[in-house]
Amino acid sequence: MDSECGRKVRLMNLEFRALYTKLFEDRFFRKMAASQNAEIKELNKNQPLVIMLIGLVKEIMPSTIGTYTGMDRSSLSRMVDSLEEKGFVRRKNDPADRRKVLVSLTEKGERCYEFLNEITEEIAAEILGLGEEQDFRDFEKSLETMLRVLRKIDSAITSRK
Known part of the structure; x- marks a missing residue:
């Protein structure tokens, strides 16, 4: 790739990230903040993404969560610990390979996922109409x-x- 192409790709990536944040993430967090849902108020900024990810796939290895979120192992471990302490997720050994751990949502986590999914669908409906x-x-x-x-x-x- 020549330097001009590289510069153009970097600029487009920066603009893409800025627009994505403005159109999706900022709206998502504003709707979360305006919510009266007490369980949502327990989450820090990165935890809703992890709950959404787990809700979409049902069971997931922590390393895969790290791949999707870009979190390092120690930060990810602390986040999963925190979500487990708050009652949103549970860990269990993978029946196919006892060395692996799977993370899934608890009943509280499922309720939270459904609420977050509603917010996501509202935003998608707003944007798709445009x-x-x-x-x-x-x-x-x-x-x-x-x-x-x-x-x-x-x-x-x-x-x-």
């Missing part, structure tokens, strides 16, 4: 392409180690 269907199909295809390229790069970097 664009055309083809725009969102193009956006989905672009995200798939970006992930494919980034996974390829990550794999190449990992294989060098």
